[in-house]
Structures are given as C-alpha cells and as structure tokens.
Amino acid sequence: MTKQVNAHWTELVQSGNRIYIGANAGLPETLLAQLLAHKRNLSDVEILQISTLGDAPWAAPENSAHFKVNTFFISGPEIRQAVAAGRADYTPCFLSEIPTLLQDGTLPIDVALIQVSPPDEFGYCSCGVAVDITHTAAKAAKYIVAQINPKMPRTMGQSFLHIEKFAAVVNSEVPIATLPIAKQTSITERIGQYVALLVPDRATLQLGIGKIPDAVLASLTQHQDLGLHTEMLSDGVMHLMQQRVITNRYKTFHPGKAVTSFCMGSQTLYDFVHENPHVEFYPSHYVNKPTNIARNDNMISINSAIEVDLTGQVVADSIGHDFYSGIGGQMDFVTGANLSLGGKSIIALPSTAHQQSVSRIVANLQPGAGVVTSRGHVDFVVTEFGIAHLKGKSIRERSLELIRIAHPKFRAQLLADVRQHYWVPDYQANTPTDIPELGNIQLRQIQLKDEYFTLRPLNPADERRLQEFFYSHTKHTRELRYGYDPKLMSRENSCSLVSIDQSNDCALCLVQEQGTRTSLHAVARFYKIGETTCEVAFVTKETSQGMGMASVLLEQMIEIAVQRGLHKMFALVKAVNKPMLNVFLQHGFEIMSGGDPHEHELWLSLKEGAR
Structure with a gap:
C-alpha cells in the first residue's frame, strides 16, 4: 500500500500556524530543510518541539521573522541561545502531561512534521526511535506530513501510524542522527x-x-x-x-x-x-x-x-x-x-x-x-x-x-x-570528614550469613541514628562496652561521638539498607593516643551478635591503623565478655598480665613483620 508523494506539501503550512516537529533522533531533517527553503512565504509560524538531536537552523536569528520556537526542553546551543535572547520560548511541563496539552486544544497543532519507517504490508509506518510525544502530536494534528526513511528502525509496541493518515509524504533515505558516547571521568x-x-x-x-x-x-x-x-x-x-x-x-x-x-x-x-x-x-x-x-x-x-x-x-x-x-x-x-x-x-x-x-x-x-x-x-x-x-x-x-x-x-x-538559619545547632562544630584509607569509594558491601550490610565511616548525620542504637542496647551490653551503665545519650553526646576528625581518629559502622530505611548494627572506633598508639573499641546490636561483625570491623581498623603508620593498638575488655575476647585473640592480640582481674588489657603490634 503506497501513498502519492505531494511535492507541494509546504502549501499545507500557513502563516500563523503551529507546527510540531519530530523529536530527538527522529527529527525530520529533510522536511525542515524544505520548510526553510519556503520561509519567504511564511510569517509568525510557531514551531513546537521537545529536545532535538543535531543543528537547529530554524531557531537562527535570520529566521526569527518567520519562525518562533516554543520548546518543552532546551537542547543544543542554537535553541539555548534563542531562548536566552528571547527569540524562543520555553514552556515547562512534565513530560507525561505534554500530550494532554496537544490533545485537549491547549496547544492545538496545525501540521505535524515527523519521520517514520516505510509502511509494512498493511500500511503501518513506525515512529521508530522517537515515539515519545511525536505519536500523540501526529494524531492530534490537523495534517501530518511524514518523511519516510528506509533507515528508520521499525520499533515494536505502540509506535505505528497508518499511511492513510498522512496528508503528504516525502521519501528521503538519510542516516538517523547518532549520539556519541560521552567520555567518562x-x-x-x-x-x-x-x-x-x-x-x-x-x-x-x-x-x-x-x-x-x-x-x-x-x-x-x-x-x-x-x-x-x-x-x-x-x-x-x-x-x-x-x-x-x-x-x-x-x-x-x-x-x-x-x-x-x-x-x-x-x-x-x-x-x-x-x-x-x-x-x-x-x-x-x-x-x-x-x-x-x-x-x-x-x-x-x-x-x-x-x-x-x-x-x-x-x-x-x-x-x-x-x-x-x-x-x-x-x-x-x-x-x-x-x-x-x-x-x-x-x-x-x-x-x-x-x-x-x-x-x-x-x-x-x-x-x-x-x-x-x-x-x-x-x-x-x-x-x-x-x-x-x-x-x-x-x-x-x-x-x-x-x-x-x-x-x-x-x-x-x-x-x-x-x-545562620539555626538548622544545625551550635554544638555541631565539625564538618564531615572522609577516611582517606578507604579510597574514592567510602562504602564496602559486606555479606554476613546471607545478609548484606554496608561498611562505612560514621558521620555527623548519624547523630540520631547513634542515639537510637544506644537506646536499643540492654543494660548488660552497655556495661560491657562502657564499664558502667550510662542510661542516657544526649544529642550533644551523640554528636561528639559521630563528629570526629576521621583523618586522626577513626569511626566505622555497619548498616543495613532496606529500601530507603537504614539501621545501624555495629560501631567500631579507635582513638589515637600519642603519635604511634591507638585504643580500639566495639559495640554490636544484640540481635546481630555472632554474625562476625566485630571481626570485619576489627580487620578494617587494623588495616587503617597500619596504613597510618601506627605501631600499637590496644583494647580494654571485660573478663566476662568472652566473645569479644576471642575476637581480639583471633586477630593476634595478646593479653597483658597484671592489672584488674575483671578487665583484660590486650595489645597488638602493628609494625610490619610483627603480625
């Protein structure tokens, strides 16, 4: 099924018309070239468009008496310059709602210039790589002029228009505009x-x-x-x-x-x-x-x-x-x-x-x-x-x-x-800092017993999350971690614990992401003491104990301390806290004799060769 080519399709376009032009890589360049060639007979034609791929000569200053661009999306230097100079208009609208403007007469279209594939045996042409709003604009227009291009892909879905709906067609076999892949940084x-x-x-x-x-x-x-x-x-x-x-x-x-x-x-x-x-x-x-x-x-x-x-x-x-x-x-x-x-x-x-x-x-x-x-x-x-x-x-x-x-x-x-707007209180004194040793990506995905967790630095935004973590602990856990039962964790105290200089001390946490929800499961930190020594400590949520979180965090802390050139790491652990003692012993710590029989002092040499 074929349709006769109308060599005088430009007669369909009158001064004062609104023309829609196909979008993105579906821009009908042959039709636009013919339109520009007949511009002397046209005035005040509005060209309605979204983004287009390639040059946009219809938006050039010399064409402003003939064509005025109204675009839903500004793409390319010519359109951007035309909008900035007032020769073109920008109409903001959600892409999902643009078709309604065309269908209900808010922006009535006189002529739609589109590019399509050749018709199949049933007379259906595909809008190819640019169905977008082109398909809707064509159906809403009084007249459709189609550039039939054998190089236009036939795409599946709801992309088809019947050739009998076209007022005129122009056969033009030209390459579809391509877009180079941007170079990564x-x-x-x-x-x-x-x-x-x-x-x-x-x-x-x-x-x-x-x-x-x-x-x-x-x-x-x-x-x-x-x-x-x-x-x-x-x-x-x-x-x-x-x-x-x-x-x-x-x-x-x-x-x-x-x-x-x-x-x-x-x-x-x-x-x-x-x-x-x-x-x-x-x-x-x-x-x-x-x-x-x-x-x-x-x-x-x-x-x-x-x-x-x-x-x-x-x-x-x-x-x-x-x-x-x-x-x-x-x-x-x-x-x-x-x-x-x-x-x-x-x-x-x-x-x-x-x-x-x-x-x-x-x-x-x-x-x-x-x-x-x-x-x-x-x-x-x-x-x-x-x-x-x-x-x-x-x-x-x-x-x-x-x-x-x-x-x-x-x-x-x-x-x-x-x-200045009191959005952040005065006690929030420090800006967030990264842990240099973690490299460019400050997150690590960790799998523990078929569950996934994220290892990352603790940061000032965790203030409330750390409070919730603290109040989730039992009295027994608080006593093992702090040596006594601190019943309260004020926001000021929580802020001081999460707002540390990560280039000097170090604080890590394991969190679990579930959709947009984040839950804190374990926290580890070391404090630098002097030039070559640091003290390390951990606390793990009761429901997550026994999963190996302390080992994961300790291994990362040791690695960071070694990279910083520290010589020794020590920890103080209650004698009754057998699981935590085992974690330290498994990682090469040694119990120092003497001192308090209820609390063990453990040391690890970080010098190369000693471990």
Missing part, C-alpha cells in the same frame, strides 16, 4: 559506583542520557535480572541487555519487556531496536505516567541536577535566571518510584562545577533558579563523595547528609551558612 565513574550500590538485583531502572547514566550502567555489570522502564534507551542499556544483566524477567509491569519511548545513540543501537520484540516503545503519556511507573516493584529512578540545596530542593532546568534544559520526565519518575513497592528516587550530580570553583551542593539556591523536584520527593542524592539519604530526615539531618557529600573544600562554609 574519574568523578563520573565514582558517582556511577555509588549509585550502583543503591540498586538491588531484580530492580527496574529508569535512566537518562549523559556521562552519569552511562557511568551507572557501566557499574551494573555484576547485577542480576534487572528490568527497564525508562523514557530513553541508550547504548549502555543495550550492552546490559546483551550481557543478560537486564533480562526484565522479574518486572511486575510488562514482564519480559524493556519499555521506553525513544532512544538515542549509535547506529548499532538503532540496529538493535529494529524489529526487536524484547524492546517496546510507547508514547510518553504512557511510559511517564507515574501510576504506570509505580506498577513496577523496586522501581529505581536515576536523574541528574544542576544544583541541590541543603534542604533537598533540586534544580534541574535552569542556572539562576538562565533556562538550560527542561523539566522532562524527572518528576514523573521520581513520583512513580516513590509510589513503587520498594522503589527509590536518586538524584546524581558532580559536587562542583567550573573546574571545582563552584559547589553544586548549596546553602541557598541561585536567584531565579527553579525547583524541578521538591525537597519532599527526593530519597537519595549522590555525588563522587558518597550517598546522602534524605527520606524521612529533618532539615538538620539533611543538611549534614548533604554537606558530607559536598566537595571537602566547601564543607566548612556550607556548615557556617546553614547555622
């Missing part, structure tokens, strides 16, 4: 590793485009049976599907299928999605609908930001008064992930900008900056310095969590700034 690689720690096996993922999503995907190669429900599909996703990391086997919505609305990447990616029954493309109003997203259990949304303030407000579409990108689907997926059983929303960004001269974790948002994701929606914020857990946290706790993952050179100023 040590910073984005660390961010990817931290985010991967938050992703459980069998989770369903949503990721965007760029260095950080690519770094996350590269860090997921050891995961099992992941699923995909995302607005955009990239080369990194393709690689994980080929490696059988993404299997979609345990998805609870569209099981067995990777669900997306558009893809951008290499020609290899486009070949991969062509007639691939395991990848289904649906319009944005379906893929991005929060209630649909939430039908995936363990839904993990991973998005980026321009800046985040210390209360958790996320700026993602502007730099101050200058609009930079768009709302896109961030809030759609943050909301959907929050509604999902076991879901998490993650915002990941580098800690600094402009060659480390500007902190992207800020006490106050820039004037004019717009909040895309509210402080009430974010579960986790990740930088190259770690993971901040925000869900259920007070403003004080959020501030300390976010200061901890800010760049170290900005932490003191952030703490000083946040004190």
Whole structure:
C-alpha cells in the first residue's frame, strides 16, 4: 500500500500556524530543510518541539521573522541561545502531561512534521526511535506530513501510524542522527559506583542520557535480572541487555519487556531496536505516567541536577535566571518510584562545577533558579563523595547528609551558612570528614550469613541514628562496652561521638539498607593516643551478635591503623565478655598480665613483620 508523494506539501503550512516537529533522533531533517527553503512565504509560524538531536537552523536569528520556537526542553546551543535572547520560548511541563496539552486544544497543532519507517504490508509506518510525544502530536494534528526513511528502525509496541493518515509524504533515505558516547571521568565513574550500590538485583531502572547514566550502567555489570522502564534507551542499556544483566524477567509491569519511548545513540543501537520484540516503545503519556511507573516493584529512578540545596530542593532546568534544559520526565519518575513497592528516587550530580570553583551542593539556591523536584520527593542524592539519604530526615539531618557529600573544600562554609538559619545547632562544630584509607569509594558491601550490610565511616548525620542504637542496647551490653551503665545519650553526646576528625581518629559502622530505611548494627572506633598508639573499641546490636561483625570491623581498623603508620593498638575488655575476647585473640592480640582481674588489657603490634 503506497501513498502519492505531494511535492507541494509546504502549501499545507500557513502563516500563523503551529507546527510540531519530530523529536530527538527522529527529527525530520529533510522536511525542515524544505520548510526553510519556503520561509519567504511564511510569517509568525510557531514551531513546537521537545529536545532535538543535531543543528537547529530554524531557531537562527535570520529566521526569527518567520519562525518562533516554543520548546518543552532546551537542547543544543542554537535553541539555548534563542531562548536566552528571547527569540524562543520555553514552556515547562512534565513530560507525561505534554500530550494532554496537544490533545485537549491547549496547544492545538496545525501540521505535524515527523519521520517514520516505510509502511509494512498493511500500511503501518513506525515512529521508530522517537515515539515519545511525536505519536500523540501526529494524531492530534490537523495534517501530518511524514518523511519516510528506509533507515528508520521499525520499533515494536505502540509506535505505528497508518499511511492513510498522512496528508503528504516525502521519501528521503538519510542516516538517523547518532549520539556519541560521552567520555567518562574519574568523578563520573565514582558517582556511577555509588549509585550502583543503591540498586538491588531484580530492580527496574529508569535512566537518562549523559556521562552519569552511562557511568551507572557501566557499574551494573555484576547485577542480576534487572528490568527497564525508562523514557530513553541508550547504548549502555543495550550492552546490559546483551550481557543478560537486564533480562526484565522479574518486572511486575510488562514482564519480559524493556519499555521506553525513544532512544538515542549509535547506529548499532538503532540496529538493535529494529524489529526487536524484547524492546517496546510507547508514547510518553504512557511510559511517564507515574501510576504506570509505580506498577513496577523496586522501581529505581536515576536523574541528574544542576544544583541541590541543603534542604533537598533540586534544580534541574535552569542556572539562576538562565533556562538550560527542561523539566522532562524527572518528576514523573521520581513520583512513580516513590509510589513503587520498594522503589527509590536518586538524584546524581558532580559536587562542583567550573573546574571545582563552584559547589553544586548549596546553602541557598541561585536567584531565579527553579525547583524541578521538591525537597519532599527526593530519597537519595549522590555525588563522587558518597550517598546522602534524605527520606524521612529533618532539615538538620539533611543538611549534614548533604554537606558530607559536598566537595571537602566547601564543607566548612556550607556548615557556617546553614547555622545562620539555626538548622544545625551550635554544638555541631565539625564538618564531615572522609577516611582517606578507604579510597574514592567510602562504602564496602559486606555479606554476613546471607545478609548484606554496608561498611562505612560514621558521620555527623548519624547523630540520631547513634542515639537510637544506644537506646536499643540492654543494660548488660552497655556495661560491657562502657564499664558502667550510662542510661542516657544526649544529642550533644551523640554528636561528639559521630563528629570526629576521621583523618586522626577513626569511626566505622555497619548498616543495613532496606529500601530507603537504614539501621545501624555495629560501631567500631579507635582513638589515637600519642603519635604511634591507638585504643580500639566495639559495640554490636544484640540481635546481630555472632554474625562476625566485630571481626570485619576489627580487620578494617587494623588495616587503617597500619596504613597510618601506627605501631600499637590496644583494647580494654571485660573478663566476662568472652566473645569479644576471642575476637581480639583471633586477630593476634595478646593479653597483658597484671592489672584488674575483671578487665583484660590486650595489645597488638602493628609494625610490619610483627603480625
């Protein structure tokens, strides 16, 4: 079934019309070139678009009398410059809600210019790599003009339009625009590793485009049976599907299928999605609908930001008064992930900008900056310095969590700034510090008796968590740890215990992450005494004793002490505390004779060769 080519399709476009142009890698470049060639007959035509891949000559200054761009997402230098200069408009809207604006007449479309695959034997053309809002815009338009391109992949799902619906077609075989894979840096690689720690096996993922999503995907190669429900599909996703990391086997919505609305990447990616029954493309109003997203259990949304303030407000579409990108689907997926059983929303960004001269974790948002994701929606914020857990946290706790993952050179100023608003009390004197010996990634995943725990530094944001840990102990445990029964642990005392200089002393903990919940199971610390000696001590939650936590923590403490050049480590242990005595003895400590018969003094030589 064929349709006659209308060589004069531009006659369908009149001055004052609103034209929709296909998005992302589905941009109908041939049609746009023909439109520009006939611009002398047109005035005040509004070009409605979302993000596009490639140049945007219709937004150039010389075309401003003919075309005015109205974009839902700012991409590329030409569109960004046009918006900044006032030649183009930016319309903020959740991606899931844009189709409604087109369907209900809020933004009526006169002509939709789209790019599709050749028709099949039944006359159906596929929107290919760009179903997104293009499919909906075409159905809402008075007239559809289609660029039929044999190189456009035929994608499965709800991607098809019948050729009889087209007012005109132009045959044009041209390469589909590709997007090179961004080169990784040590910073984005660390961010990817931290985010991967938050992703459980069998989770369903949503990721965007760029260095950080690519770094996350590269860090997921050891995961099992992941699923995909995302607005955009990239080369990194393709690689994980080929490696059988993404299997979609345990998805609870569209099981067995990777669900997306558009893809951008290499020609290899486009070949991969062509007639691939395991990848289904649906319009944005379906893929991005929060209630649909939430039908995936363990839904993990991973998005980026321009800046985040210390209360958790996320700026993602502007730099101050200058609009930079768009709302896109961030809030759609943050909301959907929050509604999902076991879901998490993650915002990941580098800690600094402009060659480390500007902190992207800020006490106050820039004037004019717009909040895309509210402080009430974010579960986790990740930088190259770690993971901040925000869900259920007070403003004080959020501030300390976010200061901890800010760049170290900005932490003191952030703490000083946040004190001006009384968000952090005066007794919180120290900024969070890292343990240098743990390296770039300050977390360790530990498996103990078929359960997983995270080993990490204790930090100021753990103040309340340490209080809860203390009050969970029995009188017997408190007496074994402290030598007497301290019945109270004030916030001031808890703060002093978690706010230590980790480059001098050392405090570690083992925590268990269950969704967005964190529980403290064991704490270990050593205090430096003099130049070459330290005292070590532990306490483990009663319900976790006997799992080997003390051994894990002690081994890490010994390793850190050795790297710091300390010569001796000692501990004081009650004689009745046989399990703890055995832990020390198994790690080479020796009991010193004499002293109190009710308390043993144990020593370990840390000099090389002595152990």
